[in-house]
Amino acid sequence: MFGYVIKRAFQMVLVLWAVSVLVFVMMSFTGDPTYMMVPLDATEEQIAQARRLLGLDHSHLTQYRLFLKNVLQGDFGRSFVFRQPANSLILERLPATLEIVFLAMAIALVVAIPLGVYAGANPKRAGSHAVMAGSLVGISLPGFWVGMVLIFVFAVKLQLFPSSGRGPTQEVFGIRVSFLTWEGLRHIILPAVTLSIGTLAILMRIIRAEMMEVMRQDFVRFARAKGVGQRGVLFRHGLKNALIPLVTVFGLMLGDLIAFATLTETIFAWPGIGKLLVDSIYRGDRPVIVVYLMFVALMFVVVNFAVDVLYALIDPRIKIR
């Protein structure tokens, strides 16, 4: 286990370094962001001064070297726009994103597990066909469209939920969250549902496919021969065996959602890291983009690690080393 953690930590450093290189190389093709920072009527002199101020007058290689040196000292650079450390900008907005992502994941699991188990256990029933057709729709609908339709129906027509923003927040252990008040919940529901649709549909299909496979196994038949009830057979014996592939996909999707909740956050003006990324791209705020992408890479490594640990917890045949 210890060796495994060391290996993972080493892997993480490697991934982060590779991502930083990639991002810097790509950034060097995107032109000079100085022009986005200065007023339209700025003189050549003012532009040159701004460029020097932002550190963009150095060669790309020098910029990268400086960046690396600063990172090793815990300084990830300052946002061109906000004049704040880029990493604190991201950490500040992270709770908002995590909040809708976790809620979306919870919705997806709570809906997908019973439906997937049902469809997998009774693949020939009409209800299962309906579930499968529904999931196909869920996969096919683009998230931004779902978001807009939800806003139109529930915010504009029915006026049940607000159309955008985060609403009031509560501080819990220094983290601002909105799910504790009714007003906050009203704000969070539409974006969370929007975000959950695609994940829900895919999780459901995977659970169904796995359950169909598991239900054919001898040990399921043996469980029934033991007199185990339908629910016990499905959940205790069936679902647990279907979990391994589910955990893999769940992990990937969790990382995906945190990293790329961008569209949903933009539609609902949700002040999370996704919206920060989009804004930063528009403003040419390079330090924020770099740190954001590195943060995303870090998260994927962490989630993968968590998935591996979960494997070992679920399946006694798997040992991590």
Added chain:
Amino acid sequence: MTAHPMPPSPLLQVRDLRTWFDTFGGVVKAVDGASFDVGRGEIVGLVGESGGGKSMVGYSIMRLIDPPGRIAGGRILFDGTDLCGLDERALRKIRGREIAMIFQDPMTALNPLYTIGDQLDEMLRLHTGLSARERRLRCIEMLHEVGIPQPEARLGNYPHQFSGGMRQRVVIAIAMIAGPRLLIADEPTTALDVTIQAQLLRLMKHAVEKRGASLILITHDLAAVSQMADRIVVLYCGRIVERGRARDVIERPRHPYTRGLLDSIPHQGLKRRRLSQIPGTVPDIRKLPPGCAFAPRCPMAAPVCRESAPNLVGGPSGHAVACHFPLEAKAA
């Protein structure tokens, strides 16, 4: 007839059982009109080639036939109760507690994600009101009975930490722990090494005898059955072709199919000879020939065999055969 004036009613009476599968290619009659009894404390061998419908008889008794299969007719009387008339709730009380079943492949019959202690305990949780402590003691005792060394330590092990033979012992322990009155063993030793097969058969025999339970041994291994069973039922293409006391069926087979099965067993001590075999293969059960299903492979088939199916003739406890030209006592 037996000498007893009032013989106790058999534990299990299967009457005219029909287990059919509705498939695209038509109705598959996996079991078609099977009738037999299992007495209390009796061991009955259900014999036949692969695809003969033996396993389906077992599953039907457990009421574990899934669509597209269905029990199309007949009665399964267990201690006087018709299992075919019971709903799922009532069946759950029968399965495991009254009738237990074990399967062919011990490698896949146990859930890989739970300890064997947990899987044994599940049976007791379902069917007894014992406390956790009592259940644990019962599990240890049961593992000891089936010959698992250091049962207490082994309770916390997972199936993958056992060999195939050991797993089948665990499966037998699970099946017997709630004290069922009938054990159905579906090819319980086929997947195991020959050396272990005999051990496990003996173990099962002891386990049922100790409890006065009955055993239905489903197998294609006539040699194993001849040593274990009190009575033998021979199935061919879903129909019973011969039925009787084990000694009668083994020593004086009356159906050419039974005779063919017996002749294909290698005998020790006999001088080397080419083993005889039954010519041909089991026909496609969807397109059974009219008349006797065995006729195309039968050495003594006559025109009448291809036209009308012979009925099983003989009393339920006597030696019965379904053949137009039953064999006379064979010289051994």
